Amino acid sequence: MTTVDDVCHHVRSKNAGPYWVTFDLFFKGPDEFARYHDSPVLGPDLIHRLFGADPALVKRFAVPSLNMIKISYARTSPQGGIVERDMHAGQQFVRLLDVALDPA
Incomplete structure (x- = not known):
């Protein structure tokens, strides 16, 4: 089973404004x-399952010159809201590390 952690040398998450991660x-x-x-596997359904995001609001961009992809989703509540658990979204990436990329 190949995971995101196996094929990526760096995975990070961050705010993309107060309404996006x-x-x-x-x-x-x-x-x-x-x-x-x-x-x-790295599509809207995964982001919905892991983060509760609306799949229609998940965006994915490939950057071939950097061998990277960017996946963004609309937060379910604004940054700094009463249910905020990670103000800067800096720890959100951890859930992606163990995602299996190849069929079992």
């Missing part, structure tokens, strides 16, 4: 990028 997945090289950058 973004993830950057930097693949270890062009081979890993080519194989997994458009994987349906």
Whole structure:
């Protein structure tokens, strides 16, 4: 089973304004990028399941020159709201690390 952590040398999450969170997945090289950058596993359904985001508001951008993808989603409540658990979204990426990319 290949996971995000296996194929990425760096994964981070951060605010993309008060209403959005973004993830950057930097693949270890062009081979890993080519194989997994458009994987349906890393799509809106995953972000909905892990973070409760509206799948219609999930965006994914490939950046081939950096062997990375950016996945952004609209927060379910604004940054700093009463239910906020991670003000800067800096720890959100952890849930992605163990996501299996290959079928079992």
